[in-house]
Amino acid sequence: MRTYEPDLDVADPGWRSQFHIPPFTSSSGADHPEMAYFAGNSLGLQPRATSDAVQIELSRWAEWGVEGQLTGPRPWKDYHEALREPAARLVGALPEETVVMNSLTVNLHLLMATFYRPSGERTKVIMEDIVFPSDGYAVDAQVCWHGLDPATEVIRLRPRDGEDILRTEDILDAITRHGDEVALVLFSAVNYLTGEWIDMPAITAAGHAVGAKVGFDLAHAAGNVPMQLHDWDVDFAAWCSYKYLNSGPGAVAVAYVHARHARDTSLPRLAGWWGTDTATRFRMDRHFDPPATADAWQVSNPPILAMAPVEVSLRIFDEIGMATLRERSLRLTGYLRTLFDEVIGQLPAGAMMIVTPADNDRHGCQLSVRFTCDIHTLADTLRDEDGVIADTRNPDIIRFAPVPLYSTYHDCWRAADALRRRLSS
Numbered sequence: 001m002r003t004y005e006p007d008l009d010v011a012d013p014g015w016r017s018q019f020h021i022p023p024f025t026s027s028s029g030a031d032h033p034e035m036a037y038f039a040g041n042s043l044g045l046q047p048r049a050t051s052d053a054v055q056i057e058l059s060r061w062a063e064w065g066v067e068g069q070l071t072g073p074r075p076w077k078d079y080h081e082a083l084r085e086p087a088a089r090l091v092g093a094l095p096e097e098t099v100v101m102n103s104l105t106v107n108l109h110l111l112m113a114t115f116y117r118p119s120g121e122r123t124k125v126i127m128e129d130i131v132f133p134s135d136g137y138a139v140d141a142q143v144c145w146h147g148l149d150p151a152t153e154v155i156r157l158r159p160r161d162g163e164d165i166l167r168t169e170d171i172l173d174a175i176t177r178h179g180d181e182v183a184l185v186l187f188s189a190v191n192y193l194t195g196e197w198i199d200m201p202a203i204t205a206a207g208h209a210v211g212a213k214v215g216f217d218l219a220h221a222a223g224n225v226p227m228q229l230h231d232w233d234v235d236f237a238a239w240c241s242y243k244y245l246n247s248g249p250g251a252v253a254v255a256y257v258h259a260r261h262a263r264d265t266s267l268p269r270l271a272g273w274w275g276t277d278t279a280t281r282f283r284m285d286r287h288f289d290p291p292a293t294a295d296a297w298q299v300s301n302p303p304i305l306a307m308a309p310v311e312v313s314l315r316i317f318d319e320i321g322m323a324t325l326r327e328r329s330l331r332l333t334g335y336l337r338t339l340f341d342e343v344i345g346q347l348p349a350g351a352m353m354i355v356t357p358a359d360n361d362r363h364g365c366q367l368s369v370r371f372t373c374d375i376h377t378l379a380d381t382l383r384d385e386d387g388v389i390a391d392t393r394n395p396d397i398i399r400f401a402p403v404p405l406y407s408t409y410h411d412c413w414r415a416a417d418a419l420r421r422r423l424s425s
Protein backbone atom coordinates (compact mmCIF):
# COMPACT_ATOMS: atom_id res chain seq x y z
CA MET A 1 0.00 0.00 0.00
CA ARG A 2 1.23 3.52 -0.83
CA THR A 3 2.49 5.93 1.85
CA TYR A 4 0.54 8.99 2.96
CA GLU A 5 0.43 11.77 0.34
CA PRO A 6 0.20 15.12 2.19
CA ASP A 7 -0.07 17.10 -1.06
CA LEU A 8 -3.59 15.79 -1.59
CA ASP A 9 -4.88 17.53 1.51
CA VAL A 10 -3.04 20.72 0.67
CA ALA A 11 -4.54 20.83 -2.82
CA ASP A 12 -8.08 19.85 -1.77
CA PRO A 13 -8.66 20.95 1.83
CA GLY A 14 -12.44 20.86 2.16
CA TRP A 15 -14.21 22.81 4.93
CA ARG A 16 -12.95 20.99 8.01
CA SER A 17 -12.21 24.16 9.99
CA GLN A 18 -15.94 24.88 10.18
CA PHE A 19 -16.51 21.73 12.27
CA HIS A 20 -15.65 20.32 15.68
CA ILE A 21 -13.60 17.16 15.10
CA PRO A 22 -13.66 14.66 18.00
CA PRO A 23 -10.21 14.38 19.64
CA PHE A 24 -8.31 11.08 19.80
CA THR A 25 -6.11 9.95 22.63
CA SER A 26 -4.91 6.41 22.15
CA SER A 27 -4.62 4.00 25.04
CA SER A 28 -1.48 2.48 23.53
CA GLY A 29 0.74 5.32 22.44
CA ALA A 30 -0.07 6.06 18.78
CA ASP A 31 -1.13 9.65 18.84
CA HIS A 32 -3.28 11.68 16.50
CA PRO A 33 -4.90 14.82 17.83
CA GLU A 34 -8.14 14.02 15.98
CA MET A 35 -10.32 11.05 15.17
CA ALA A 36 -10.53 9.92 11.55
CA TYR A 37 -14.32 10.18 11.52
CA PHE A 38 -16.19 7.99 9.02
CA ALA A 39 -19.58 7.93 10.78
CA GLY A 40 -21.04 11.15 9.32
CA ASN A 41 -23.61 8.90 7.61
CA SER A 42 -24.89 8.09 11.09
CA LEU A 43 -24.33 11.34 13.00
CA GLY A 44 -22.72 14.29 11.24
CA LEU A 45 -20.21 16.43 13.15
CA GLN A 46 -21.14 19.70 14.83
CA PRO A 47 -20.57 22.93 12.89
CA ARG A 48 -18.70 25.50 14.97
CA ALA A 49 -21.45 28.05 14.26
CA THR A 50 -24.21 25.91 15.81
CA SER A 51 -23.65 26.78 19.44
CA ASP A 52 -24.05 30.55 18.86
CA ALA A 53 -27.15 30.03 16.74
CA VAL A 54 -28.86 28.06 19.51
CA GLN A 55 -27.68 30.57 22.12
CA ILE A 56 -29.28 33.41 20.15
CA GLU A 57 -32.69 31.75 20.37
CA LEU A 58 -32.21 30.98 24.06
CA SER A 59 -31.38 34.63 24.68
CA ARG A 60 -34.37 35.80 22.71
CA TRP A 61 -36.59 33.54 24.76
CA ALA A 62 -35.04 34.94 27.97
CA GLU A 63 -35.49 38.53 26.79
CA TRP A 64 -38.75 38.39 24.93
CA GLY A 65 -40.83 35.55 26.31
CA VAL A 66 -43.88 34.95 24.19
CA GLU A 67 -43.24 38.16 22.24
CA GLY A 68 -40.52 36.26 20.38
CA GLN A 69 -43.27 34.51 18.41
CA LEU A 70 -44.16 37.75 16.66
CA THR A 71 -41.25 40.17 17.01
CA GLY A 72 -37.53 40.56 16.46
CA PRO A 73 -35.43 39.83 13.40
CA ARG A 74 -36.81 36.34 13.02
CA PRO A 75 -40.19 35.75 14.69
CA TRP A 76 -40.58 32.10 15.75
CA LYS A 77 -43.98 31.76 14.12
CA ASP A 78 -42.30 32.22 10.71
CA TYR A 79 -38.99 30.54 11.58
CA HIS A 80 -39.42 27.55 9.26
CA GLU A 81 -39.94 29.83 6.27
CA ALA A 82 -36.28 30.86 6.20
CA LEU A 83 -35.27 27.19 5.91
CA ARG A 84 -37.54 26.43 3.00
CA GLU A 85 -35.42 27.72 0.10
CA PRO A 86 -32.07 26.25 1.19
CA ALA A 87 -33.78 22.93 1.95
CA ALA A 88 -35.30 22.95 -1.53
CA ARG A 89 -31.99 23.81 -3.22
CA LEU A 90 -30.33 20.88 -1.50
CA VAL A 91 -32.57 18.33 -3.26
CA GLY A 92 -33.56 20.09 -6.48
CA ALA A 93 -37.05 21.09 -5.35
CA LEU A 94 -39.11 24.26 -5.63
CA PRO A 95 -39.35 26.28 -2.40
CA GLU A 96 -43.06 25.55 -2.10
CA GLU A 97 -42.26 21.81 -2.13
CA THR A 98 -40.23 21.52 1.09
CA VAL A 99 -40.87 22.04 4.78
CA VAL A 100 -38.61 21.45 7.79
CA MET A 101 -40.61 19.62 10.45
CA ASN A 102 -40.85 16.65 12.83
CA SER A 103 -38.57 13.65 12.47
CA LEU A 104 -38.04 11.34 9.53
CA THR A 105 -40.31 8.40 10.33
CA VAL A 106 -43.06 10.75 11.49
CA ASN A 107 -42.84 12.55 8.15
CA LEU A 108 -43.01 9.23 6.28
CA HIS A 109 -46.23 8.47 8.16
CA LEU A 110 -47.71 11.90 7.46
CA LEU A 111 -46.85 11.62 3.77
CA MET A 112 -48.14 8.06 3.46
CA ALA A 113 -51.38 9.19 5.08
CA THR A 114 -51.80 11.35 1.98
CA PHE A 115 -50.09 9.27 -0.70
CA TYR A 116 -50.82 5.68 0.27
CA ARG A 117 -54.54 5.46 -0.37
CA PRO A 118 -55.24 1.81 -1.23
CA SER A 119 -58.52 1.24 -3.02
CA GLY A 120 -60.02 -1.56 -5.10
CA GLU A 121 -57.25 -3.67 -6.64
CA ARG A 122 -54.64 -0.96 -6.12
CA THR A 123 -53.36 -1.79 -2.64
CA LYS A 124 -49.73 -2.90 -2.84
CA VAL A 125 -46.51 -1.24 -1.73
CA ILE A 126 -43.22 -2.07 -3.46
CA MET A 127 -40.05 -1.43 -1.46
CA GLU A 128 -36.59 -2.96 -0.86
CA ASP A 129 -36.12 -5.84 1.55
CA ILE A 130 -32.77 -4.55 2.81
CA VAL A 131 -34.37 -1.48 4.34
CA PHE A 132 -33.73 0.55 7.45
CA PRO A 133 -36.16 -1.14 9.87
CA SER A 134 -38.11 2.02 10.71
CA ASP A 135 -39.31 2.37 7.11
CA GLY A 136 -40.42 -1.26 7.07
CA TYR A 137 -42.34 -0.85 10.33
CA ALA A 138 -43.97 2.35 9.07
CA VAL A 139 -45.11 0.76 5.81
CA ASP A 140 -46.48 -2.33 7.56
CA ALA A 141 -48.31 -0.10 10.04
CA GLN A 142 -49.86 1.97 7.24
CA VAL A 143 -51.05 -1.19 5.50
CA CYS A 144 -52.59 -2.48 8.76
CA TRP A 145 -54.13 0.94 9.40
CA HIS A 146 -56.10 0.46 6.18
CA GLY A 147 -57.29 -2.96 7.40
CA LEU A 148 -54.99 -4.83 5.01
CA ASP A 149 -52.35 -7.53 5.53
CA PRO A 150 -48.67 -6.57 5.08
CA ALA A 151 -47.85 -10.21 4.26
CA THR A 152 -49.75 -9.91 0.99
CA GLU A 153 -49.66 -6.15 0.32
CA VAL A 154 -46.00 -5.31 0.91
CA ILE A 155 -43.66 -6.57 -1.79
CA ARG A 156 -40.05 -6.42 -0.60
CA LEU A 157 -37.48 -6.85 -3.34
CA ARG A 158 -34.26 -8.74 -2.66
CA PRO A 159 -31.01 -8.73 -4.65
CA ARG A 160 -30.52 -11.81 -6.83
CA ASP A 161 -28.95 -14.85 -5.17
CA GLY A 162 -25.26 -14.26 -4.56
CA GLU A 163 -25.57 -10.50 -5.19
CA ASP A 164 -25.62 -7.59 -2.73
CA ILE A 165 -27.03 -4.83 -4.87
CA LEU A 166 -30.61 -4.57 -6.03
CA ARG A 167 -30.52 -4.19 -9.80
CA THR A 168 -32.53 -1.33 -11.27
CA GLU A 169 -33.88 -3.61 -14.01
CA ASP A 170 -35.31 -5.94 -11.34
CA ILE A 171 -37.01 -3.03 -9.54
CA LEU A 172 -38.52 -1.74 -12.79
CA ASP A 173 -39.59 -5.24 -13.75
CA ALA A 174 -41.37 -5.82 -10.42
CA ILE A 175 -43.23 -2.52 -10.72
CA THR A 176 -44.36 -3.34 -14.24
CA ARG A 177 -45.32 -6.91 -13.32
CA HIS A 178 -47.55 -5.84 -10.42
CA GLY A 179 -48.96 -3.05 -12.61
CA ASP A 180 -52.26 -1.63 -11.47
CA GLU A 181 -52.10 -3.41 -8.12
CA VAL A 182 -49.36 -1.00 -7.05
CA ALA A 183 -50.51 1.89 -4.90
CA LEU A 184 -47.09 3.04 -3.70
CA VAL A 185 -43.43 2.60 -4.64
CA LEU A 186 -41.19 3.59 -1.72
CA PHE A 187 -37.40 3.23 -1.77
CA SER A 188 -34.36 4.55 0.04
CA ALA A 189 -32.55 6.76 -2.46
CA VAL A 190 -29.20 5.65 -1.04
CA ASN A 191 -29.35 2.33 0.77
CA TYR A 192 -28.19 2.57 4.38
CA LEU A 193 -26.45 -0.82 4.31
CA THR A 194 -24.96 -1.19 0.85
CA GLY A 195 -24.46 2.49 -0.02
CA GLU A 196 -26.16 1.91 -3.38
CA TRP A 197 -27.75 5.04 -4.92
CA ILE A 198 -30.68 3.74 -6.93
CA ASP A 199 -31.86 5.12 -10.24
CA MET A 200 -34.48 7.54 -8.89
CA PRO A 201 -35.77 8.97 -12.20
CA ALA A 202 -36.19 5.51 -13.80
CA ILE A 203 -38.02 4.13 -10.76
CA THR A 204 -40.25 7.20 -10.55
CA ALA A 205 -41.15 6.92 -14.24
CA ALA A 206 -41.90 3.19 -13.90
CA GLY A 207 -44.13 3.79 -10.87
CA HIS A 208 -46.03 6.54 -12.63
CA ALA A 209 -46.42 4.38 -15.76
CA VAL A 210 -48.49 1.89 -13.74
CA GLY A 211 -50.43 4.67 -11.96
CA ALA A 212 -48.68 4.40 -8.57
CA LYS A 213 -47.33 7.14 -6.32
CA VAL A 214 -43.55 7.18 -5.85
CA GLY A 215 -41.78 8.32 -2.69
CA PHE A 216 -38.18 8.22 -1.49
CA ASP A 217 -36.47 8.15 1.86
CA LEU A 218 -33.48 10.46 1.47
CA ALA A 219 -31.91 9.77 4.89
CA HIS A 220 -28.61 8.73 3.26
CA ALA A 221 -29.01 10.84 0.13
CA ALA A 222 -29.71 14.40 1.33
CA GLY A 223 -26.45 16.34 1.50
CA ASN A 224 -24.68 13.35 -0.06
CA VAL A 225 -25.73 13.05 -3.71
CA PRO A 226 -27.15 15.67 -6.11
CA MET A 227 -30.85 15.24 -6.84
CA GLN A 228 -33.56 16.92 -8.91
CA LEU A 229 -36.70 15.83 -7.10
CA HIS A 230 -38.99 18.24 -8.92
CA ASP A 231 -37.75 17.50 -12.43
CA TRP A 232 -37.67 13.76 -11.72
CA ASP A 233 -41.34 14.13 -10.82
CA VAL A 234 -40.97 12.40 -7.44
CA ASP A 235 -44.32 12.57 -5.58
CA PHE A 236 -42.97 12.85 -2.05
CA ALA A 237 -39.82 12.39 0.02
CA ALA A 238 -38.56 12.76 3.58
CA TRP A 239 -35.15 12.89 5.21
CA CYS A 240 -33.50 13.44 8.56
CA SER A 241 -31.01 16.23 9.29
CA TYR A 242 -28.62 14.50 11.69
CA LYS A 243 -26.70 12.38 9.15
CA TYR A 244 -25.04 14.27 6.29
CA LEU A 245 -26.84 17.47 7.33
CA ASN A 246 -24.95 17.78 10.63
CA SER A 247 -27.83 19.30 12.58
CA GLY A 248 -27.37 17.25 15.75
CA PRO A 249 -28.78 14.09 17.35
CA GLY A 250 -32.48 13.71 16.61
CA ALA A 251 -32.47 16.95 14.57
CA VAL A 252 -35.63 18.26 12.92
CA ALA A 253 -36.32 16.49 9.61
CA VAL A 254 -37.55 17.66 6.20
CA ALA A 255 -40.43 16.70 3.94
CA TYR A 256 -40.92 17.26 0.20
CA VAL A 257 -44.21 17.17 -1.70
CA HIS A 258 -44.26 17.70 -5.47
CA ALA A 259 -45.86 21.03 -6.42
CA ARG A 260 -48.72 19.35 -8.26
CA HIS A 261 -49.81 17.78 -4.96
CA ALA A 262 -48.81 20.73 -2.78
CA ARG A 263 -51.10 22.94 -4.84
CA ASP A 264 -54.01 20.54 -4.39
CA THR A 265 -55.42 21.77 -1.09
CA SER A 266 -58.17 19.15 -1.18
CA LEU A 267 -55.79 16.22 -0.48
CA PRO A 268 -56.50 14.25 2.69
CA ARG A 269 -53.91 14.75 5.43
CA LEU A 270 -53.41 14.36 9.17
CA ALA A 271 -53.87 18.03 9.86
CA GLY A 272 -52.86 20.30 12.71
CA TRP A 273 -52.94 24.02 13.36
CA TRP A 274 -49.47 24.73 11.91
CA GLY A 275 -50.74 23.44 8.55
CA THR A 276 -53.36 26.10 8.20
CA ASP A 277 -52.68 29.37 6.40
CA THR A 278 -50.68 31.88 8.47
CA ALA A 279 -53.11 34.62 7.44
CA THR A 280 -56.01 32.85 9.15
CA ARG A 281 -54.24 30.60 11.71
CA PHE A 282 -54.62 32.93 14.65
CA ARG A 283 -58.34 33.43 14.11
CA MET A 284 -58.48 30.11 15.97
CA ASP A 285 -61.66 29.10 14.22
CA ARG A 286 -62.96 25.73 13.09
CA HIS A 287 -62.10 26.03 9.40
CA PHE A 288 -58.84 24.33 8.24
CA ASP A 289 -57.39 26.44 5.46
CA PRO A 290 -54.18 24.83 4.07
CA PRO A 291 -51.81 26.92 1.94
CA ALA A 292 -50.95 25.52 -1.51
CA THR A 293 -47.47 24.48 -0.36
CA ALA A 294 -45.76 21.70 1.59
CA ASP A 295 -46.34 23.83 4.71
CA ALA A 296 -49.84 22.41 4.76
CA TRP A 297 -48.43 19.08 6.03
CA GLN A 298 -47.14 20.69 9.22
CA VAL A 299 -48.98 19.60 12.33
CA SER A 300 -47.42 21.35 15.32
CA ASN A 301 -45.41 24.49 15.88
CA PRO A 302 -41.71 23.71 15.38
CA PRO A 303 -39.05 23.33 18.15
CA ILE A 304 -37.10 26.56 17.56
CA LEU A 305 -34.06 25.53 19.63
CA ALA A 306 -33.74 22.51 17.33
CA MET A 307 -34.46 24.46 14.15
CA ALA A 308 -31.46 26.77 14.68
CA PRO A 309 -28.88 24.00 13.97
CA VAL A 310 -30.74 23.08 10.78
CA GLU A 311 -30.53 26.68 9.65
CA VAL A 312 -26.76 26.72 10.27
CA SER A 313 -26.32 23.46 8.39
CA LEU A 314 -28.35 24.48 5.36
CA ARG A 315 -26.39 27.73 5.18
CA ILE A 316 -23.14 25.74 4.94
CA PHE A 317 -24.53 23.62 2.10
CA ASP A 318 -25.84 26.72 0.37
CA GLU A 319 -22.52 28.53 0.56
CA ILE A 320 -20.63 25.60 -0.98
CA GLY A 321 -23.29 24.13 -3.26
CA MET A 322 -24.07 20.43 -3.84
CA ALA A 323 -22.24 20.36 -7.19
CA THR A 324 -18.93 21.46 -5.63
CA LEU A 325 -19.42 19.13 -2.67
CA ARG A 326 -20.17 16.20 -4.90
CA GLU A 327 -16.98 16.75 -6.90
CA ARG A 328 -14.89 16.60 -3.74
CA SER A 329 -16.94 13.65 -2.54
CA LEU A 330 -16.14 11.66 -5.68
CA ARG A 331 -12.42 12.48 -5.33
CA LEU A 332 -12.35 11.51 -1.64
CA THR A 333 -14.41 8.33 -1.92
CA GLY A 334 -12.51 7.39 -5.09
CA TYR A 335 -9.26 7.73 -3.13
CA LEU A 336 -10.58 5.62 -0.26
CA ARG A 337 -11.63 2.94 -2.75
CA THR A 338 -8.20 2.94 -4.39
CA LEU A 339 -6.50 2.54 -1.00
CA PHE A 340 -8.92 -0.20 0.08
CA ASP A 341 -8.28 -2.02 -3.21
CA GLU A 342 -4.55 -1.91 -2.46
CA VAL A 343 -5.19 -3.42 0.98
CA ILE A 344 -7.51 -6.06 -0.47
CA GLY A 345 -4.79 -7.01 -2.97
CA GLN A 346 -2.51 -7.98 -0.08
CA LEU A 347 -5.07 -10.13 1.77
CA PRO A 348 -6.39 -13.66 1.23
CA ALA A 349 -9.23 -13.69 -1.32
CA GLY A 350 -12.57 -12.65 0.22
CA ALA A 351 -11.16 -11.43 3.57
CA MET A 352 -12.26 -7.89 2.72
CA MET A 353 -14.59 -6.85 -0.07
CA ILE A 354 -16.27 -3.57 -1.11
CA VAL A 355 -20.02 -4.04 -1.50
CA THR A 356 -20.92 -0.52 -2.68
CA PRO A 357 -21.18 -0.15 -6.48
CA ALA A 358 -18.15 1.47 -8.16
CA ASP A 359 -20.18 3.33 -10.84
CA ASN A 360 -20.29 7.02 -9.87
CA ASP A 361 -24.01 7.21 -10.72
CA ARG A 362 -24.71 4.47 -8.19
CA HIS A 363 -23.03 5.62 -4.98
CA GLY A 364 -22.62 8.53 -2.58
CA CYS A 365 -19.66 8.94 -0.24
CA GLN A 366 -20.16 5.76 1.79
CA LEU A 367 -18.22 2.57 1.12
CA SER A 368 -19.73 -0.53 2.72
CA VAL A 369 -17.08 -3.17 3.27
CA ARG A 370 -17.62 -6.85 4.07
CA PHE A 371 -15.15 -8.73 6.26
CA THR A 372 -14.80 -12.40 7.13
CA CYS A 373 -13.29 -11.59 10.54
CA ASP A 374 -15.38 -10.44 13.51
CA ILE A 375 -16.45 -6.90 12.59
CA HIS A 376 -17.12 -5.75 16.14
CA THR A 377 -13.63 -6.63 17.35
CA LEU A 378 -12.16 -5.02 14.26
CA ALA A 379 -14.21 -1.80 14.58
CA ASP A 380 -13.42 -1.53 18.29
CA THR A 381 -9.70 -1.89 17.57
CA LEU A 382 -9.84 0.67 14.78
CA ARG A 383 -11.54 3.13 17.12
CA ASP A 384 -9.56 2.53 20.31
CA GLU A 385 -6.11 1.89 18.88
CA ASP A 386 -6.13 3.74 15.56
CA GLY A 387 -8.65 6.53 16.15
CA VAL A 388 -10.72 5.49 13.13
CA ILE A 389 -14.49 5.67 13.71
CA ALA A 390 -16.64 3.63 11.34
CA ASP A 391 -19.81 1.77 12.16
CA THR A 392 -20.69 -1.89 12.02
CA ARG A 393 -23.83 -3.43 10.57
CA ASN A 394 -24.51 -7.09 11.35
CA PRO A 395 -23.51 -9.60 10.36
CA ASP A 396 -20.40 -8.61 8.43
CA ILE A 397 -20.39 -4.99 7.14
CA ILE A 398 -18.44 -1.94 8.30
CA ARG A 399 -19.48 1.35 6.70
CA PHE A 400 -16.89 4.05 5.96
CA ALA A 401 -18.25 7.44 4.91
CA PRO A 402 -15.62 10.07 4.07
CA VAL A 403 -17.71 13.24 4.25
CA PRO A 404 -16.60 15.89 1.73
CA LEU A 405 -17.30 18.76 4.15
CA TYR A 406 -14.80 17.67 6.79
CA SER A 407 -13.03 14.38 6.00
CA THR A 408 -9.47 14.38 4.65
CA TYR A 409 -7.25 12.27 2.44
CA HIS A 410 -5.21 11.66 5.57
CA ASP A 411 -8.32 10.21 7.26
CA CYS A 412 -8.74 7.85 4.29
CA TRP A 413 -5.11 6.81 4.46
CA ARG A 414 -5.32 6.22 8.22
CA ALA A 415 -8.35 3.96 7.74
CA ALA A 416 -6.70 1.93 4.98
CA ASP A 417 -3.38 1.69 6.80
CA ALA A 418 -5.12 0.59 10.01
CA LEU A 419 -7.04 -2.11 8.13
CA ARG A 420 -3.83 -3.28 6.46
CA ARG A 421 -2.07 -3.60 9.81
CA ARG A 422 -5.00 -5.20 11.64
CA LEU A 423 -5.94 -7.68 8.94
CA SER A 424 -2.51 -8.84 7.83
CA SER A 425 -1.32 -9.58 11.37
Ligand SMILES: *Cc1c(COP(=O)(O)O)cnc(C)c1O
Nearest residue numbers: 103104105132134192217219240
Ligand atom coordinates in the same frame (compact mmCIF):
# COMPACT_ATOMS: atom_id res chain seq x y z
C1 LIG B 1 -31.55 7.02 9.76
C2 LIG B 1 -32.76 6.47 9.11
C3 LIG B 1 -34.01 6.48 9.75
C4 LIG B 1 -34.16 7.01 11.16
O1 LIG B 1 -35.47 7.38 11.43
P1 LIG B 1 -35.81 8.53 12.49
O2 LIG B 1 -37.26 8.71 12.33
O3 LIG B 1 -34.99 9.73 12.12
O4 LIG B 1 -35.42 8.03 13.84
C5 LIG B 1 -35.10 6.01 9.05
N1 LIG B 1 -34.97 5.51 7.80
C6 LIG B 1 -33.78 5.48 7.16
C7 LIG B 1 -33.69 4.93 5.76
C8 LIG B 1 -32.64 5.93 7.80
O5 LIG B 1 -31.46 5.86 7.19
